[in-house]
Amino acid sequence: MTFYVIRRVFIGILLLFFMSAAFFALTRLTPGPPFSTGENPRAHQELVDRRLHNLGLDQPWYQQYPAYLNALVHGNLGDSYVNNVPVTTLLWQRVPNSVLLLGVSLIVSLLIAIPLGVFAATHQYSKVDTTTSVLSYVGISVPSFVLGIFLLLGGAVWLRHVTNGGFYFPLFGMHLNASTTDLGDLVWHMVLPVTSLAILSVAGFSRFMRASMLEVLHQDYVRTAKAKGLPARSVNYKHALRNAILPIVTLVALQTPQFVSGAIITEGIFSWPGMGLLAFQAALTRDYPVILGVVMLVAALTILFNLLADVAYAVVDPRIRY
Amino acid sequence: MADQPLEKAPQEFKSMLGGTKLASVLASEGALRKAAAKEDLVVAEVAEPSELGFWRLSVMRFLHHRAATVSLVILAIIILAAVIVPIFQGNLFRTQDYTHPYGAPFQFQSRVISLPVGLSVTIPWSDHLFGTDGLGSDELARLIRGGRVSLTVGLLATVGYIIIGGLFGALAGYYGGWIDNALMRLTDVIIAMPFILVVIAVTAAFGGVSLTVLVGVIALLGWFEIGRLMRAQFLVLRESEFVQAARALGASDARIIFRHIVPNSLAPIIVSATLGVSGIILLEAALGFLGLSIPPPEPSWGNMLSDYNDFVLRGQVYLIAFPAGALVLTALCINLVGDGIRDALDPRQR
Numbered sequence: 238m239t240f241y242v243i244r245r246v247f248i249g250i251l252l253l254f255f256m257s258a259a260f261f262a263l264t265r266l267t268p269g270p271p272f273s274t275g276e277n278p279r280a281h282q283e284l285v286d287r288r289l290h291n292l293g294l295d296q297p298w299y300q301q302y303p304a305y306l307n308a309l310v311h312g313n314l315g316d317s318y319v320n321n322v323p324v325t326t327l328l329w330q331r332v333p334n335s336v337l338l339l340g341v342s343l344i345v346s347l348l349i350a351i352p353l354g355v356f357a358a359t360h361q362y363s364k365v366d367t368t369t370s371v372l373s374y375v376g377i378s379v380p381s382f383v384l385g386i387f388l389l390l391g392g393a394v395w396l397r398h399v400t401n402g403g404f405y406f407p408l409f410g411m412h413l414n415a416s417t418t419d420l421g422d423l424v425w426h427m428v429l430p431v432t433s434l435a436i437l438s439v440a441g442f443s444r445f446m447r448a449s450m451l452e453v454l455h456q457d458y459v460r461t462a463k464a465k466g467l468p469a470r471s472v473n474y475k476h477a478l479r480n481a482i483l484p485i486v487t488l489v490a491l492q493t494p495q496f497v498s499g500a501i502i503t504e505g506i507f508s509w510p511g512m513g514l515l516a517f518q519a520a521l522t523r524d525y526p527v528i529l530g531v532v533m534l535v536a537a538l539t540i541l542f543n544l545l546a547d548v549a550y551a552v553v554d555p556r557i558r559y
Numbered sequence: 560m561a562d563q564p565l566e567k568a569p570q571e572f573k574s575m576l577g578g579t580k581l582a583s584v585l586a587s588e589g590a591l592r593k594a595a596a597k598e599d600l601v602v603a604e605v606a607e608p609s610e611l612g613f614w615r616l617s618v619m620r621f622l623h624h625r626a627a628t629v630s631l632v633i634l635a636i637i638i639l640a641a642v643i644v645p646i647f648q649g650n651l652f653r654t655q656d657y658t659h660p661y662g663a664p665f666q667f668q669s670r671v672i673s674l675p676v677g678l679s680v681t682i683p684w685s686d687h688l689f690g691t692d693g694l695g696s697d698e699l700a701r702l703i704r705g706g707r708v709s710l711t712v713g714l715l716a717t718v719g720y721i722i723i724g725g726l727f728g729a730l731a732g733y734y735g736g737w738i739d740n741a742l743m744r745l746t747d748v749i750i751a752m753p754f755i756l757v758v759i760a761v762t763a764a765f766g767g768v769s770l771t772v773l774v775g776v777i778a779l780l781g782w783f784e785i786g787r788l789m790r791a792q793f794l795v796l797r798e799s800e801f802v803q804a805a806r807a808l809g810a811s812d813a814r815i816i817f818r819h820i821v822p823n824s825l826a827p828i829i830v831s832a833t834l835g836v837s838g839i840i841l842l843e844a845a846l847g848f849l850g851l852s853i854p855p856p857e858p859s860w861g862n863m864l865s866d867y868n869d870f871v872l873r874g875q876v877y878l879i880a881f882p883a884g885a886l887v888l889t890a891l892c893i894n895l896v897g898d899g900i901r902d903a904l905d906p907r908q909r
Contacts, residue, residue, distance in 0.1 A: 256748045264760060378890035380841045382848045383883040386867045394874045498755040502845060506867075513756075517849065520759040528760050536751040 242548065249540040254306075256536050257529070261305065264525050265298035292318065314533070315526035317519070324530040327515060332534070334411065335511035338504070339496050342431045343489070346438035351482065353439070354446025358454060358481075359473050369443060376440025381499050385433045385506035392429050409508040430507040434499060445488055450481040483554060490546035493539045497531075620903040627899020630892035637889055641706035652704040653856040656687075656695035664690035664698065664877045690877055693869065701858040702881055708852070708859035709889070712773055713840040717832050719778030724785030725828065729816055731786070732793025742790065746783040754780065755845060762851050773852060777839055788831055792824035826904040833897035837890040844886050860886045 289295045293304060308315060314324035357366040407426050453459065454477050462472045501513035508514070512531055519527035622628055645652070656662075670684035689698035731739040758776055765772050796802060797820070805819050846852045847861020855862060863882040870878045 252744070252747055252751065255744065256751065259745075259748055260752070260757070263757075264764060374894065375887070375891060378837065378841075378894055379887050380844055380890075382845060382864065383886065386864065386871065386879055386883070389867070390871050390874075390876065390879065393871055394876075494751060494753040497753040501753070501755060501759075502848070505849070516753075516756050517759065520756065520763045523764060528756070532752055532756060532760075535753050535756075536748075539751040 238551065242544070245544050245547070249537075249544065252540060253533065253537060257306065257309065257533060258302065260529060260532055261302050262298055264523075264528065265301070309533075314530040317524050317527050319519070319522050319524045319527075324526050327527060328512070328530055328534060331510060331512045331515045334509065335497075335500060335504070335513060338427065338430055338509055338511055339434070339500055341427060342434035342438065343496070345431060346435040346442060347485075347489075349435070350439045350442035351446055351485070354443040355450055355473070355478060355481070357443065357447045358450035359469075361451065366447075370447070373440040373444045376437060377444075379437070381433065381437055382502045382506060384436060385430075385503055388429045388433050389506065411510060430503050430509055433503050433507075434496075437499065442485065442488070446481070446485060449484050450477060453477045453481040480554075483550060486549055487543075487546045490539075490542035493542050494535055497535050617900075617903040621899050624899040624902055626895050627902075630895035630899070633888070634892040634896060637706060637885075637892070638710060640703055641710055644703045645700075645707060648700050648703070651697055651700040652858060653696060656691060656697075658695070659687070659691050660693050660695045661873070661875060661878075662687050662691035662695070664688065664881075666690075689881055692863075692878060693866070698878070698881060701863060702860075702885055705858040705860045705863055705882065706885060706889075708770070708857065709840050709843055709861070709886070711770065712777070712843045712852075713836045715774045716777040716781065716839045717836045719774060720782035720785055720835070721828065721832050723778060724782035725789050725821075727782070728786040728789025729793055729821070732790040733797055733812070733816055733820070739790070742786060746787055749780065749783050755842065758842070758846065759849065759851060762846065768846075768851055768854065770853060773843065773846070777842065781835075781839070785828060785831060785835070788827055789824065792827065793820060796820045796823055830897055830901040830904065833900055834894060837893035837897070840893070841886070841890055 286295070293301055305315065312325070314328070316323055317327060353369055357363075357369045360366055411423060411426055454473075459472060459477050462476045463469075467476075497513060500511060501517050503509070504511045504513040505517055512534075516528060516531040518524075519531070665685065665688065667683040667685050669681045671679050671681050673679040687697050687699070689702065692698055692701065727738075727742055731742040757780060761776050761780070762768050762772060765776075802815060802819055805815050810819070843852055843859065844861030844864070847859045848864050848867075850862065850865055852861050853859050860882045864879060867879060870876075
């Protein structure tokens with residue numbers, strides 16, 4: 238087990254290394270240098286060249302990469318080209334906000350999806366089951382920005398009549414103004430973005446939970462438990478659910494990149510000052526160090542979560558041995 | 560003789576699938592066999608379902624999936640509209656009617672049409688059935704034209720990544736070795752990245768986005784799932800008996816791959832590709848929404864929504880509802896068709 242974990246960590250580091258090389262090459266090989274967008278078009282060419290030279294960007298990527306890698310090993314992700322702040326500082330500002338938003342929506346969606354999926358599976362082909370599966374079908378076909386826009390519309394326009402003109406839900410940002418740290422205010426600001434993220438995850442998770450639960454319910458030991466005369470509730474929740482819930486752990490771990498992808502759009506719509514918004518703005522201005530920083534962070538988290546999921550799996554399920 | 564089972568077969572089939580056309584096909588085949596039997600020819604006994612062939616049976620099974628069939632019809636209408644209607648509309652999608660910006664949808668006025676025979680009839684008529692956008696362009700024309708972009712990107716990128724992924728997956732699965740290792744590690748790398756962020760970074764780096772760039776970027780970055788699927792299929796089929804038989808008969812690698820393994824590994828690829836089309840259409844829409852798809856005035860369902868702030872604050876729900884509805888309807892139909900295809904190709908998975 239220890240050997241397995243060490244091996245996995247080693248492979249993960251190797252993977253991160255490859256990823257940094259791949260993404261580094263990808264950003265450098267695409268046409269157009271940085272500063273060709275979002276900069277003053279009348280900027281003196283000589284100044285632009287000097288800046289490129291100072292940042293080492295006039296060299297080919299395979300000569301830039303070792304320097305980058307060296308800095309990376311020392312925990313330095315470089316400075317943002319656009320606002321000259323270390324990328325680590327930017328990430329420290331933004332990541333907690335994203336974690337707050339994504340974590341809360343993940344918990345909310347799991348709290349809804351798991352009971353829903355279990356109920357749908359134990360009452361297969363009932364009205365609740367068919368309604369759930371139809372709704373989750375629609376749910377996976379709705380892109381996150383469409384949902385976000387409609388929530389905005391609902392919060393802004395349709396609920397206006399309730400409050401005599403003002404917006405019912407705050408539409409943008411984390412706080413009413415930057416100085417407040419009021420918890421109630423924060424929660425109130427989170428309602429719409431969390432709803433937007435959670436609805437989409439519920440659709441996916443509940444489908445998965447239903448399938449997983451159905452698979453377990455058809456297994457022999459469940460039939461044995463039923464044959465012993467155990468009440469249905471005990472069979473469903475004590476015997477079946479415990480095994481059916483395991484794959485969800487892996488699913489959640491595997492979905493980390495998708496969460497961040499979804500967060501890019503949701504954070505954009507609701508102006509949530511998180512990592513996704515940072516990465517999007519960086520991509521538009523070709524702020525390579527920031528993009529690379531976010532991608533590496535997400536990749537590292539994905540690898541870490543996968544490892545944790547596998548280890549947790551082995552702890553919970555004694556049949557699995559590494 | 561083989562008379563009896565042959566005569567019984569059509570009825571059995573009719574009750575099983577309920578297809579009358581199928582029954583008649585089977586009946587004619589049965590008659591043929593009976594004639595052959597009368598002349599005392601030896602008729603080979605074949606299990607009934609296999610006489611229809613895998614693909615015919617799959618089509619029959621698909622048509623019995625009601626939601627999938629309805630979705631296929633709706634999808635066909637959407638695709639036909641997107642292909643045909645813009646040909647007749649010319650520049651209507653970017654003709655700006657400055658006198659009617661933000662025109663409301665479904666505004667009918669009566670219009671008198673005089674027929675050549677001397678009669679004249681009054682019909683309800685609307686210049687802009689779905690209203691107009693902020694520049695006074697016809698929303699319906701934009702919607703149909705936008706569908707063209709979305710569907711083109713969806714289909715072309717999918718074809719692209721089936722070719723790339725299929726090829727790499729086949730090579731990796733069949734030959735194994737370093738190409739297999741390279742593929743698997745590359746997939747690990749790509750899977751751990753947030754896909755949309757990578758696509759945004761690459762498309763933003765290209766500056767002006769065109770259809771070619773969009774399709775190229777999505778196809779080049781999105782083929783990994785198909786690649787893995789193809790690899791898994793090849794790993795299983797490579798060791799199967801019919802492939803061993805082909806190899807024993809001296810078939811070349813190319814012949815084994817393309818004649819024997821590929822046709823047998825298509826089913827999951829087709830399902831995954833169908834679902835992939837809806838994924839790419841939604842991805843393109845997300846990119847358009849962020850302003851990174853086809854630049855205006857060319858509309859796409861995504862970039863029609865990119866001015867959402869205006870629409871939300873002005874309360875112009877229809878300008879949001881039509882593109883969003885088109886997007887969701889298309890994605891839903893494709894997903895249902897994909898589901899239908901999965902059930903049809905692999906009935907065990909139900």
